[in-house]
Amino acid sequence: MDNNKLLQGNQACAMGAIKAGVKFCAGYPITPSSEIMEILAEELPKVEGKFIQMEDEIASVGAIIGASVMGVKSLTPTSGPGFDLKQENIAFAAMAEIPVVIVDVQRSGPSTGGATICAQGDLMQAKYGRSGDCPIIALYPNSVKEIYKTTIRAFNLAEKYMTPVILLLDETIGHMRENINVDDYQDMEIINRNFPEESATDYLPYRPDESGVVRLVPFGNDKGYRYVISGMHHTENGMPSIAKNSIQNSIERINGKIDKNKEEIWEWEEIDTEDAETLVIACGCVSRSAVEAVKVARSKGYKAGLFRPITIWPFLDEPLKEALKNIKTVIVPEMNQGQLVHKINELINKDVKVVQLNIFDGSLIMPEQIIEVIEEACHK
Secondary structure, eight states, rough: OOOOEEEEEHHHHHHHHHTTTTOEEEEEOOOHHHHHHHHHHHHHGGGEEEEOOOHOOOOOOOHHHHHHHOOOOOEEOOHHHHHHHHHHHHHHHHHTTOOOEEEEOOOSSTTTOBBOOOOOTHHHHHSSSSSSSSSOOEEEEOOOHHHHHHHHHHHHHHHHHSSSSEEEEEEHHOOEEEEEEGGGGGTTTOOOOOOOOSSSTOOOOOOOOOTSSSOOOOOTOOOOOOOOOSOOOBBBTTTTTTOOOHHHHHHHHHHHHHHHTTTHHOOOEEEESSSOEEEEOOOOOHHHHHHHHHHHHTTTOOOOEEHHHHHHEEEOOHHHHHHHTOSEEEEESSSSSSHHHHHHHHOTTTTTTHHHHEOOOOOOHHHHHHHHHHHHHOOO
């Protein structure tokens, strides 16, 4: 049976979430992410799940945290202005080690900006939008197939490392349609959270296992497990504490479990980087133009290659350093005033020339614009 379907990116995200085992979605309508919420509102009841339209974005992420505390895989979709409002509760989830997935379908900002206009203005906010040394995993696919697969992976990472995960999309990939056969992904691993083996009397909810990850028993269990969840620094029993060792331990734990496992979290794509002298670094919808630009540049005799981060945070420091070994020029096309380029500049040898291509007027960065920059950079 041919199960090829023509799906929209947002639709693939909703279907990937159901495949991952999501049973709860809370959200507030906002373009260009609303299709995710609309589809889950219709589909979740068919798999014994629930959807609630909340009064705002703050309540939406609060609701999915509450559902996750009960042991339910949960998601909230949003876009720029809503993503702004969710930051405080994302920080709470990070500190309390509650696994949730937040989908941010980026649009032009700041503030209300342009609701139907594509942009990539939330890359840095995904990492630095909260107070303190707050950890985050952020993933950014670039096709309908990859959205489906990466949505599943986002939930796997959230459950495995007991942390919030941000799935970055953008208006272009969220609204474009491509063929996908979901049967191709039937064998994808689905990770569910592990629960502790010790008795209720011996249980310390914030005592990490050997991998550095805590194991929280769902609230409402009938086995006598009781504990406190707090956004404050806390001891292993969950009770708030501002003792020096409690502060240090909680910050080291929530960040360390990601830092120690970053090689497993990292995902990226390289095209023609083996002999490249000019490296294009792009993500999301812009990387689709970059693929074509590198192909055309190669046909013209330019030694161009592409490095595409799929994991945006934690950043791919070592893989990118390896790809930069023989590079003379780096080109960073972004639909913002320059965000990803800041992290890239931290890793660049001073002898490597960095060229930015920033378009933020609502139009897409096209292959010919990247080709023009490649040619100009190579002739200087």
